[in-house]
Amino acid sequence: MCGGGGGSLVLFDELMEAGGKAANYTEFGGNPTEDKVYGLTLCILSKPGVEGLFVAHNITNNTQVDVEARGIVRALKELGVDPSVFPVVTRMPGINEAEGFRVFKEYGIESYGEELTMTGSCKKMVEKMCLMPWFTFHPAPSMVRYVKR
Amino acid sequence: MVYVPPSAVYGAVCEAIDNGIKLIVIITENVPQHDAIKLYWLAKKNGVNFIGPNSVGVIRPSCHVKLGAIGGDNTERCFVPGHVGVISRSGGMTAETAWMVKKAGFGVSTCISVGGDPIIGTSPVEFLAMFQEDPETEAVVMFAEPGTSFEEDAADFIKTGGFTKPLIVYVAGKFTENMPEGTVFGHAAAIISKGMGKPSTKMRKLEEAGVLVAYNHDNIIPLLQQIF
Numbered sequence: 001m002c003g004g005g006g007g008s009l010v011l012f013d014e015l016m017e018a019g020g021k022a023a024n025y026t027e028f029g030g031n032p033t034e035d036k037v038y039g040l041t042l043c044i045l046s047k048p049g050v051e052g053l054f055v056a057h058n059i060t061n062n063t064q065v066d067v068e069a070r071g072i073v074r075a076l077k078e079l080g081v082d083p084s085v086f087p088v089v090t091r092m093p094g095i096n097e098a099e100g101f102r103v104f105k106e107y108g109i110e111s112y113g114e115e116l117t118m119t120g121s122c123k124k125m126v127e128k129m130c131l132m133p134w135f136t137f138h139p140a141p142s143m144v145r146y147v148k149r
Numbered sequence: 150m151v152y153v154p155p156s157a158v159y160g161a162v163c164e165a166i167d168n169g170i171k172l173i174v175i176i177t178e179n180v181p182q183h184d185a186i187k188l189y190w191l192a193k194k195n196g197v198n199f200i201g202p203n204s205v206g207v208i209r210p211s212c213h214v215k216l217g218a219i220g221g222d223n224t225e226r227c228f229v230p231g232h233v234g235v236i237s238r239s240g241g242m243t244a245e246t247a248w249m250v251k252k253a254g255f256g257v258s259t260c261i262s263v264g265g266d267p268i269i270g271t272s273p274v275e276f277l278a279m280f281q282e283d284p285e286t287e288a289v290v291m292f293a294e295p296g297t298s299f300e301e302d303a304a305d306f307i308k309t310g311g312f313t314k315p316l317i318v319y320v321a322g323k324f325t326e327n328m329p330e331g332t333v334f335g336h337a338a339a340i341i342s343k344g345m346g347k348p349s350t351k352m353r354k355l356e357e358a359g360v361l362v363a364y365n366h367d368n369i370i371p372l373l374q375q376i377f
Contacts, residue, residue, distance in 0.1 A: 005265050005335030006239020006294055009321035010366050016324055017365065027335050029241060058245035061205050061221045095221050119367040
């Protein structure tokens with residue numbers, strides 16, 4: 001679940017580059033309501049074969065992080081998802097972030113703000129999934145490299 | 150500043166032009182394309198600059214001036230005064246890119262969200278021309294997406310000597326090339342159709358023009374530190 005028209009594109013690229021594989025493309029930016037975020041989370045996690053949840057966006061201009069956090073936690077609670085067994089990583093800096101982080105922490109979810117870059121958060125998600133015995137590591141896409149690293 | 154619903158944008162901008170306003174920022178997303186074309190020519194005819202549609206605004210931190218929701222309630226978090234210009238096709242990534250500039254140890258001169266709609270008033274090339282003339286700007290970071298030919302145009306503009314300052318470009322959405330053509334990702338303009346607007350083409354053309362292309366988003370930081 002990624003927010004921001006451009007931010008979601010960056011995150012999907014970086015997640016695949018880090019060795020993860022996205023189960024879906026969801027762009028939920030633009031200050032969504034709690035119900036919308038809750039519904040989206042339910043929808044994504046109901047897809048068979050989903051092995052983790054990555055919620056991230058760029059530093060928001062107008063999206064309220066606390067509202068999003070409440071929607072996500074409500075869906076996880078309802079599905080009975082235990083974040084200590086099912087990998088969940090969030091990187092959501094922005095408006096009302098302190099309250100958002102508190103909501104995540106209360107439910108035991110790994111949450112980050114601007115201490116991680118967008119690339120860093122994708123690496124963190126894949127690292128966390130690598131710890132799970134069922135996780136399959138996907139090598140980076142075979143994009144032609146135009147840049148020397 | 151135009152915040153009205155899409156169908157009312159045309160009327161609102163006409164009214165602003167009639168009343169002699171010379172700079173208009175359109176925040177509204179998904180303005181009808183017919184209206185956008187008409188506005189484009191109306192603005193050119195009257196010598197008016199408009200930014201957007203689907204822009205989050207413009208900010209110049211050294212003058213404490215901003216237009217639009219850019220930066221939210223805490224502008225200093227991302228936008229510190231300095232000498233790097235930012236041009237972004239995404240509103241959110243305008244803030245994130247400026248924050249990356251700050252993280253690299255520098256500040257921004259002016260940050261512009263050009264807008265995510267397919268037809269926009271002022272293109273990235275026009276902004277590059279303005280940054281070329283701006284004494285406060287020493288380098289520019291550009292955030293690009295799939296779709297349109299803005300980046301290809303920028304590459305041609307640089308080749309002809311229109312912009313000579315260092316330019317760093319990050320092109321997002323490389324994964325969309327492996328997705329079905331004609332799918333919109335995020336912004337209305339971010340669409341690959343009939344083989345046009347592929348990030349790989351944009352990156353190749355930019356690199357041929359001597360632009361510093363960041364393959365990973367984190368690479369923006371070392372590239373900036375390499376320039377200064």
